[in-house]
Amino acid sequence: MTTTTTETKISIRGLNKRFTVPGGHVVTALEDFDLDVPKGQFLVIVGPSGCGKTTLLRMLAGLEAPTSGSIGIVQDQQGRPENSMVFQGDSIFPWMSVWDNAAYGLTTRGVPKAAIKDTVGHYLDATGLTPFADAYPHQLSGGMRQRVSIARAFANDPEILLMDEPFSALDEQNKTLLQAELLRLWEETRKTVVFITHSVDEAVTMSDRIMVMSAQPGRAKAFIDVPFERPRDVLELRQKPEYGEIVYDIWAQLKEEVEKAKAQSEARVVRRNRKFLKR
Numbered sequence: 397m398t399t400t401t402t403e404t405k406i407s408i409r410g411l412n413k414r415f416t417v418p419g420g421h422v423v424t425a426l427e428d429f430d431l432d433v434p435k436g437q438f439l440v441i442v443g444p445s446g447c448g449k450t451t452l453l454r455m456l457a458g459l460e461a462p463t464s465g466s467i468g469i470v471q472d473q474q475g476r477p478e479n480s481m482v483f484q485g486d487s488i489f490p491w492m493s494v495w496d497n498a499a500y501g502l503t504t505r506g507v508p509k510a511a512i513k514d515t516v517g518h519y520l521d522a523t524g525l526t527p528f529a530d531a532y533p534h535q536l537s538g539g540m541r542q543r544v545s546i547a548r549a550f551a552n553d554p555e556i557l558l559m560d561e562p563f564s565a566l567d568e569q570n571k572t573l574l575q576a577e578l579l580r581l582w583e584e585t586r587k588t589v590v591f592i593t594h595s596v597d598e599a600v601t602m603s604d605r606i607m608v609m610s611a612q613p614g615r616a617k618a619f620i621d622v623p624f625e626r627p628r629d630v631l632e633l634r635q636k637p638e639y640g641e642i643v644y645d646i647w648a649q650l651k652e653e654v655e656k657a658k659a660q661s662e663a664r665v666v667r668r669n670r671k672f673l674k675r
């Protein structure tokens with residue numbers, strides 16, 4: 397079974413984001429950006445460095461205000477938090493146990509203790525963390541800390557899940573294990589997900605749809621549907637001939653943008669050096 401309804405969950409229109417950096421120079425991170433994400437879709441964003449992926453996610457999370465334009469997220473259930481975010485690095489509280497970290501969102505919203513026990517117990521089980529419920533983050537490996545972050549995000553039961561390169565700091569084996577775990581959890585809940593990665597393989601493995609972004613200023617350059625049935629088996633999927641075709645398609649779209657981003661970054665270095673030499 398593939399996913400998604402035709403109902404729109406996230407709707408972005410005419411989004412612009414500009415930053416003024418020291419010296420008065422303006423960086424246009426996103427320009428005239430439009431995006432609709434259907435309810436229950438697992439959307440993955442790929443794009444060259446600096447194209448505005450994190451800025452977009454931070455605006456979706458309400459951590460950054462747009463310069464202009466609008467972001468709409470449909471609230472399906474009263475009282476539910478709008479989003480939960482999982483970052484690349486450690487995003488759990490070092491002073492809290494695994495259990496308390498996973499329960500954090502529910503505790504702060506005053507969910508009854510018995511419901512917290514059921515929900516947190518379920519997600520710690522699903523991520524293999526039950527034996528470590530009383531451990532503290534410094535006693536865990538990087539992969540286990542990311543599992544806590546994922547368990548917390550799902551336990552929080554948000555309207556949408558935002559993930560910014562959650563596995564990029566992990567080794568290949570841990571990455572594959574966590575991708576499989578995330579797929580399993582997601583297939584159980586069918587939350588609307590916006591997930592950023594630099595890995596084309598990860599994008600094809602996880603997503604229903606991939607958005608390739610242009611070099612700065614970031615815009616949606618192409619959308620690629622990923623038609624593989626769910627539930628997915630990470631290793632089996634990678635043996636399919638269609639898998640390789642989609643990976644190729646994405647690279648074909650990305651290549652030009654990565655080259656543009658590289659040229660932009662080299663031009664910035666030249667400008668900076670010129671300024672420095674003029675002093």
Ligand SMILES: Nc1ncnc2c1ncn2[C@@H]1O[C@H](COP(=O)(O)OP(=O)(O)OP(=O)(O)O)[C@@H](O)[C@H]1O
Nearest residue numbers: 415416417423425444445446447448449450451452
């Ligand atoms: N707070 C800020 N102040 C100034 N410029 C910023 C700020 N945040 C982001 N930028 C700039 O906006 C542009 C987009 O940054 P962003 O981090 O969103 O890109 P990205 O696509 O996530 O990059 P990467 O893939 O390297 O993580 C970059 O040029 C960045 O330097």
